[in-house]
Amino acid sequence: MINITFPDGAVRQYEQGSSALDIARQISEGLARKVLAADVNNDVWDATRPINTDAKIKFLMWDDDNAKSTFWHSSAHLMAEAVEGMFPGVKFWVGPPLEKGFYYDIDMGDNVIGEEDLRKLEVKMAELAKQNNSYIRKEISKPDAVKYFEEKGDEYKLDLLGNLNDGEITFYTQGNFTDLCRGPHIPSTGFIKGIKLTNVSGAYWKGDEKNKMLTRIYGVTFPTQKELDEHLFLLEEAKKRDHRKLGKELGIYTMDDDIGQGLILWMPKGTVIIEELEKLAKETELAAGYKRVVTPHIAKEKIYLTSGHLPYYEDSMYPPMEIEGTKYYLKPMNCPHHHKIFAAEQHSYKDLPLRLAEYGTCYRYEQSGELFGLMRVRCLHMNDAHIYCAKEQFAQEFRAVNDMYIKYFKIFGIEKYVMRLSLHDPKKLGQKYVNEPELWLETEAMVRQVMTEANIPFIEVQDESAFYGPKIDVQIYSTIGKEFTLATNQVDFAQGRSFKLEFTNQNNEAETPLIIHRAPLGTHERFIGFLLEHYAGKFPLWLAPVQVKILPISDKFLEYAKNVLNKLKIADIRVEIDERTEKIGKKIRDTELMKVPYMLVIGEREMNEEKISIRRQGKGDAGTKSVDEFVAMITEEIKSRRIAE
RNA sequence: GCCAGUGUAGCUCAGUUGGCCAGAGCAGCUGAUUUGUAAUCAGCUGGUCGGGGGUUCGAAUCCCUCCACUGGCUCCA
Numbered sequence: 001m002i003n004i005t006f007p008d009g010a011v012r013q014y015e016q017g018s019s020a021l022d023i024a025r026q027i028s029e030g031l032a033r034k035v036l037a038a039d040v041n042n043d044v045w046d047a048t049r050p051i052n053t054d055a056k057i058k059f060l061m062w063d064d065d066n067a068k069s070t071f072w073h074s075s076a077h078l079m080a081e082a083v084e085g086m087f088p089g090v091k092f093w094v095g096p097p098l099e100k101g102f103y104y105d106i107d108m109g110d111n112v113i114g115e116e117d118l119r120k121l122e123v124k125m126a127e128l129a130k131q132n133n134s135y136i137r138k139e140i141s142k143p144d145a146v147k148y149f150e151e152k153g154d155e156y157k158l159d160l161l162g163n164l165n166d167g168e169i170t171f172y173t174q175g176n177f178t179d180l181c182r183g184p185h186i187p188s189t190g191f192i193k194g195i196k197l198t199n200v201s202g203a204y205w206k207g208d209e210k211n212k213m214l215t216r217i218y219g220v221t222f223p224t225q226k227e228l229d230e231h232l233f234l235l236e237e238a239k240k241r242d243h244r245k246l247g248k249e250l251g252i253y254t255m256d257d258d259i260g261q262g263l264i265l266w267m268p269k270g271t272v273i274i275e276e277l278e279k280l281a282k283e284t285e286l287a288a289g290y291k292r293v294v295t296p297h298i299a300k301e302k303i304y305l306t307s308g309h310l311p312y313y314e315d316s317m318y319p320p321m322e323i324e325g326t327k328y329y330l331k332p333m334n335c336p337h338h339h340k341i342f343a344a345e346q347h348s349y350k351d352l353p354l355r356l357a358e359y360g361t362c363y364r365y366e367q368s369g370e371l372f373g374l375m376r377v378r379c380l381h382m383n384d385a386h387i388y389c390a391k392e393q394f395a396q397e398f399r400a401v402n403d404m405y406i407k408y409f410k411i412f413g414i415e416k417y418v419m420r421l422s423l424h425d426p427k428k429l430g431q432k433y434v435n436e437p438e439l440w441l442e443t444e445a446m447v448r449q450v451m452t453e454a455n456i457p458f459i460e461v462q463d464e465s466a467f468y469g470p471k472i473d474v475q476i477y478s479t480i481g482k483e484f485t486l487a488t489n490q491v492d493f494a495q496g497r498s499f500k501l502e503f504t505n506q507n508n509e510a511e512t513p514l515i516i517h518r519a520p521l522g523t524h525e526r527f528i529g530f531l532l533e534h535y536a537g538k539f540p541l542w543l544a545p546v547q548v549k550i551l552p553i554s555d556k557f558l559e560y561a562k563n564v565l566n567k568l569k570i571a572d573i574r575v576e577i578d579e580r581t582e583k584i585g586k587k588i589r590d591t592e593l594m595k596v597p598y599m600l601v602i603g604e605r606e607m608n609e610e611k612i613s614i615r616r617q618g619k620g621d622a623g624t625k626s627v628d629e630f631v632a633m634i635t636e637e638i639k640s641r642r643i644a645e
Numbered sequence: 646g647c648c649a650g651u652g653u654a655g656c657u658c659a660g661u662u663g664g665c666c667a668g669a670g671c672a673g674c675u676g677a678u679u680u681g682u683a684a685u686c687a688g689c690u691g692g693u694c695g696g697g698g699g700u701u702c703g704a705a706u707c708c709c710u711c712c713a714c715u716g717g718c719u720c721c722a
Contacts, residue, residue, distance in 0.1 A: 103717095115650070201717030202648025209719045213648055216717070248656085257695085257713060313722060315646095333722055362722095367646050368713095370720060466722055485721080517722090554679040581679070589683035603681055613682080621682060 003054040017050040021187055024059055035059045036067040036186045044070065046137055046184040062223055072097035074135060074174075074185040075125075075192055075221040076104045081177035082124040083217070087111045092179065093156045093205065093214055100231070100481075101220030105203055107156065108215045118197040118217070125195050132190030133175040137183055142166040145180065156205075192221050194228025241479040243532035244373040250537055250594060252528070252545075253374065262371040262378030264525055269545035272574065273531075274381070274524050276543050278359055280411070280641070281383055281521055288404060290355040290385055295337035297361055301327040303336045306498055308434070312467055318365045318378075334360035335492075335517060338386040339499045342513075347503035352513065353389035353397050359524075360384045374529030375484055383521035388501065388513040394491075397516055398450045401489050405474065405520045406456075413643045414534065417486065418475040419456055421447060422464035433467050434494045443491045443514075444470045466517075468494035479533045486530055490517040537595045538617065541634060542641045548634070549596045550577040551587040553603035560607040564600065564627055571631045573638075592617060597644070598634065616644075 001013045004023060014023055020038030024031045024047070035047045039058040044066045051057070060067035076095030083090060083106060090111065095104030140148075142161065148171075149157040157180045161169070172181045174189055186192075197219040205211035222228040239245065247253050252270035259265060266274060282292070301320060304310040310317070313332060320327035331337065338356045347354065360382045370376050389397050409417065424433040424440050433440070447470050451458050458472065465471055471490035477483055492515040495501075502510045521527050531539070541547055548568060552561040561577055568575040578587045584601065591599050599615040606612050612630060614622040625633070637644075 112649080199716050200649055203718045204647075207719075209647070213718075215648075218717080255713095261713075307722095309722060316721075335722085364721080367720065369646065369648095369718080371714095376721075468722080480716095488722095490722090551682085553681055556679065583678095583680050583685060584682060585680090586684055587682090592683055599682085601682060605681085615682060 002051060004051070005054075005056040007058045014051075016052055019048045019050050020045065020057055020059060021047040023057070031059065034061045036061060036064075036191065037070040037184050039066065044184050046135065046187070048134070048187050049137060049184070069097040070184055071186055071191065071223070072102040072221065074189070075195075075219065076102040077135070077172065077174060077177060077179055077181070077185065078125050078128055078189055078192060078221075079121065079197070079217065079219055080104050080106075080179065081128055081175055082121045084177060085124060085128075086117070086121065087113075091154050091156050094160070095179075098218075101198065101218060103216050103218045105205070105214040105216050107212070113200050113215055113217070115200075118200065121217075122195050122197055125192070125197075128175055129189045129192040129195070131175060132188050134188045135172055135174045135183075135185035137185070138171045138173065140169050140171050142169055145169050145171070149180070191223055194222035194225040194231075196220050196228055196232065238479045238481075241533050241536045242373075243375070243478070243529040246532045246537040247374065247529070250532075250545075252532065260378070261368060262366060262376070264374065264377055264379065266524075270528065272545040273528055273539070273543055277383075277521060277524065277527065280408075281357075281359070284404060284407070285355075285357045285385065288355070288400065289353075290357040293338065293341055293356050293358050295331075295334060295341070295358060295360065297331055297363070298328045299331055299336060301329060303340075304329060307336045307339075307495055308467065308498060309333070309336075312432070316365050316367075318363050330363035331360075332362055332364050334358060334362065334382065334384045335386060335495060335515075336499070338384075339495060339501060339515075342386075342388050342501055343499060347388075347513075349390060349503055349505045349511075352503060353387050353393050355385055355387045357385035372482070374525045374532075375478060375482070377523075377525045380523040380525050382523045383519045383527075385518055387516040387518065388496075388503075389516070390503070390505065390511065391514055394446060394514050394516075395450050395453075398447065398489065398491070399454055401516060401518045401520070402450070402454060402456060402472065404518075405487055405489070408520050411641055411643075412531065412534070414476070414486075416476070419451070419458040420464070420473045420475050421451065421458050421460045422466075422471050422473050423460060423462050424465045424470065425463035428463065432463075433465065436494065439493045440470070443493050447472065447491060466490050466492070468492045471517075476530055478530070484526060484530070485522070486526065487520045487522045488518065489520070491515075492517055538597075538644075539595070540641065540643045541597050542638045544595075544597050545574065546576050546594070546596045547573050547638070548575040548598045548600060549591045549594075550575065550600045550602060551584060551591065552577070552579070553584050553601065555579070555581060557602050557604065557607050561602045564602065564612060567627050568631065571635060573631070573634065588615065600630075 002016050003011050004014050005011050021032060021035055024035045037060040038045050038047045039060055040051060040055050062068065073096065080092055080095060087108060090109055091107040093105035095102060145161055146158065160180060170181065170183060171178055172183055172185055197217060199218050201216050202213040203216040205214050220231065222231065250269060251267050253267055254265045255263065256265060309332065317332050318330045320329050341356055342354060362380050362382055364378060366376055366378055387397050423444055426437065429435045429437060469491040471488055473485045474487040475483055476486040496512040496515055501513055503513055505511045550561050550565055552558050558579065565575055565577050588599060595617055597617050601613040601615060611624045611626055613624050614630060616622045
């Protein structure tokens with residue numbers, strides 16, 4: 001007998017070799033029907049795996065993340081079985097679960113898989129699921145495993161086996177499909193009910209673009225069809241918030257083949273947002289002791305050799321223009337230009353920190369397949385600044401930048417983000433990262449300390465830093481689930497020396513400043529792309545391209561409406577009037593769809609009483625006020641940059 | 646850049662196995678309507694079916710190629 005401890009602390013005895021599923025069954029059949037996996041001594045196990053020692057267990061059901069992962073991983077195996085049935089001879093790489101769903105990477109040989117094949121595979125999977133085959137775990141010796149896959153001629157699984165030791169190798173079989181797999185799996189295929197294969201794509205083997213491209217099939221499954229339908233419905237809803245769709249519908253930006261890929265044309269409405277953001281940045285930076293500068297869009301080749309960017313990033317820079325034997329590049333970042341401004345004057349420690357700010361226009365030749373709406377473009381406007389400071393000033397400056405981020409995020413109501421401390425990778429010193437092992441560790445420790453002292457939650461990630469130093473990235477997610485860096489705060493211990501930047505310290509010695517690169521509002525492109533999705537197009541009043549739309553009920557009231565228009569214009573409110581001879585219902589509908597925050601309905605009553613009727617976007621009729629009262633109300637809302645609740 | 650898919654009026658989309666002058670709704674224009682909180686009615690304009698090449702008596706439809714977009718992969722100073 002073994003002692004099993006349950007989450008509530010209760011201890012009960014079971015026969016040795018009982019599985020979690022056996023135990024669940026003894027409690028109730030209903031429970032057993034829901035158990036997908038089990039947590040055994042803090043490891044996730046197959047619910048069917050025999051337990052031979054005393055253990056602490058917890059049943060994992062659909063509401064548990066580990067159970068979901070197990071479910072989706074088992075679904076990947078089910079899909080593999082269907083694929084193998086339909087395309088005999090294909091070879092499998094790996095099929096992990098994702099946050100929502102799963103994929104399997106497959107070498108399809110000469111087979112091409114299309115949309116129709118996915119539908120057929122779904123049907124096949126449903127058939128296999130109905131057979132309710134058990135997932136059977138089998139421990140196997142390494143030589144036997146190698147032999148199995150050698151006979152099969154499967155170089156991929158043999159590659160995986162190369163990294164595994166004898167004694168830790170298991171096979172899982174369900175129906176006609178056997179796979180090398182660590183597990184765990186759900187008890188049987190019958191749990192899988194709602195099945196959707198979402199898309200096919202290519203994926204390089206082991207994620208290396210020099211390797212062969214495998215076929216990756218993505219899918220998602222649920223224990224019921226209803227949950228699948230709900231999931232698909234949510235996806236559809238999310239698509240409505242896609243900044244590319246909203247950007248077009250609301251007239252924010254456009255792109256044109258004749259201009260070029262990834263080059264954004266900001267339309268008047270988008271430009272209003274840009275200017276409001278810049279106004280905010282300027283106010284904030286002025287208050288924080290920044291000085292503004294303006295620099296050209298191009299520079300000679302030499303400067304990018306000095307900065308060290310050219311060898312690292314030549315492929316993603318626009319090719320140079322050669323004039324009279326000199327090569328000029330479009331600037332991919334603003335740092336070298338700012339460094340030269342620092343270098344133009346002599347500096348004493350008393351001048352530091354020197355903070356140079358610019359909304360800089362940069363050009364990066366991103367690979368065509370990487371371009372993505374406003375989030376990944378080739379011409380970008382960066383909320384850039386470089387802070388030159390002495391080492392002992394670093395902590396305070398870095399912290400001030402973080403505080404600025406948080407202040408901004410509060411203004412925009414951005415709550416869902418992750419601060420990421422991006423570190424170097426010691427293995428890539430001298431290649432991807434400047435070869436200064438001690439400085440790396442020192443600056444990374446400095447950043448870590450600032451974050452910890454400021455009590456800001458963050459995660460640490462290796463091999464994500466800039467080549468010149470560690471950084472804090474703010475990660476956000478687009479509505480369709482892609483992750484992006486919204487803002488960045490970077491330490492640079494390398495470029496100060498490359499550019500021979502110096503200041504004279506208290507001891508009358510030349511000292512190289514540390515540089516902080518920061519862009520709390522990221523780029524206009526990515527930030528506005530994010531805001532479009534964040535607000536679902538319903539910008540707060542201070543950002544709204546059109547703040548107020550005047551809707552006369554008929555053109556008999558046009559003159560009075562124009563009076564109102566002028567009063568609002570004098571108060572610096574972005575206001576338009578709908579002069580069309582349409583019915584009021586139509587005018588309201590169109591204005592609602594354009595997500596204009598305030599609508600002023602003007603008819604006979606308003607004209608006679610010298611008032612206006614207010615309608616708030618999405619909220620309906622909001623009563624009557626005098627023009628002056630209304631102006632006072634919304635001026636306050638604009639000035640405070642309030643987010644409407 | 647790589648894999649797969651898509652590309653029809655300003656926008657959203659129809660267009661059977663290749664076959665008469667390529668369709669609809671919205672938008673736009675013109676006219677009528679002068680309207681009270683999410684779509685008034687009528688008429689009209691508008692497309693070398695992404696570009697180029699080919700197969701065919703005949704191509705939006707089949708093939709090749711280039712371009713762009715979409716979903717991934719790789720990348721993101």
